[in-house]
Amino acid sequence: MTVASPSAEPKKNRSNRDDFVSKTRTALALRAGYRCSFSKCGMATAGPSDEASDKHVSIGVAAHIAAAAPGGQRYNPDMTNDQRASIENGIWLCQTHSRLIDVNPAAYPTALLHQMKAEHEDAIKLEMEKMKSAPQCTDFIAVGPNIVFVEELVAVEENVWTFVLDNFVIGELGQLTRYIDQFGDLDSYDKFVLVNDLGDGRELSSPPAWSKSDRGILIKVGVMRSTPRIDAHRLPMDLALNDEHDLFILNGQLARVRGLDALPQKIKTCLSTIRGEVFYAPTYGTRIREYSTDFLGSPWLPKLIKLETIRMASIPYADQMGLNASSTPLKAVRKVISVDQISAEGDDGWFAFRFHLDVEGIGAWVRDIKLFIPRVI
Incomplete structure (x- = not known):
């Protein structure tokens, strides 16, 4: 990973490295607000020097996300020289976190660094728009x-x-x-x-x-005690949906799904239900459509969807159809570890997310699931 301050020039004696030009380093620093982009850091990387009233100190570095030269774990041979030296391949860090990422590349893959950069720039943008201090942690x-x-x-x-x-x-x-x-x-x-x-x-x-x-x-x-979950293998039977999200016929009758096979569909239908659209249960459903109005395309949308997944996993809903016991809508999900958006491009309103969950009777469980996010007109 390249380490360089905005004012430093590329090192001419290392022609195998695709270093940033000065203009790119300065742009990275400005877009980061001269603060470290590492998650939950936000340290200022430039400030006054005691040497003189017109002097300053800089501890920020413009670091490559994919390595600038062969030999590193994050080196991508499929990238062109221009791509390695582009601003899209850079992240602004303090010296401590630049070094941490260098010595432990397996813990900080390129996808994670891109996510850190996007979240930090989004926080800086929020600070400028709302005229208040930007969040330094994003949980x-x-x-x-x-x-x-x-x-x-x-x-x-x-x-x-x-x-x-x-x-x-x-x-x-x-x-x-x-x-x-x-x-x-x-x-x-x-x-x-x-x-x-x-x-x-x-x-x-x-x-x-x-x-x-x-x-x-x-x-x-x-807070109250945690609501009990059921073993995912005991999830009740439901009508099955195909890849086009429609009911379909199997062996002459409507297809059905149950147990662990029903969990992806339950997540899809629960999270795609908009709060207020079920007439007999007006408080049921999610606020994902509202969140997408302000945050679609932002790295904060998956964090908001994670909140809604937690709510469906942990907050019981009294059944409005008269059944005896209340349960959580997702029934078998004990903990939501992460929710990541796979692609910003939707398919007729359906967007793919990767869910990493802790499931009763299963343990760690990962699945890519599409959610329907209708746009507010």
Whole structure:
């Protein structure tokens, strides 16, 4: 990985390296706000020097995502020289994280570095547009259906989870206060907390509470016990859908699916159901369509979809059709490890995502699943 400050010139004596030109290094630094793009770092990489009032110190480096020369694990021989030296192949880092990535390339593949870069630039853009400090960590929490914020999880006790609020992504402090005030009148399905960091969520046992501390705004939520999940092999029978997302005939009758084979379809149908479109269950469904209006194409959309997956996996929904027990819509998913968008290009409204889940009776489970995200007209 190349290490170079914006003002440094390419090293002429290393012709086998495809180094960045000065203009590219400066553009990388500016797009990163002269802060490290490594996830949860955000360290300033330029500042004043004590040497003189017109001097400055720089500890930032323009690093190659795919290696600049043969020999490195991240070297891609299929790339052209121009592609290796392009801004698309660069990421702005502090010296510590540049070195960390160099010495442990297996832990930081090119796809992860591209994701870090995109998330950091998206946070800088948010800071400029909203005129407030950009989040330095990008793990989201949702409290109820209309509030999402960036946080630091600082304590998990038996019945209380505690966070330090970094920045609101959706909603604001006044909206959180109104949620607290109106808690007793809310639909039971809207009383929840979802934590991307944990891959889990819980029903709230009491209204959230917030207070100011030396670290910032402290939010405490009382939580209920985790809802039991069922073994994925015992998922009930359902009508099967084909690759075109339609019912189909098999052996002269409508095809059916059950057990673990039913899980991909259950994820697809649950997450593709828009909140409010089921007339007998108006609070059921996800807010993915609303999120896509502001975040489609952004690296934050998969994080918001992860929150919605956690909600479907962990928050029970009382069956409106009169069945006895409530259960979580996904029934067998214990933990949502990650949700990654495979392609930004949709196919007639269907977008592919990779789900990495912890499933009851199975353990780690990975599957690519398409979700329907209708555009708001």
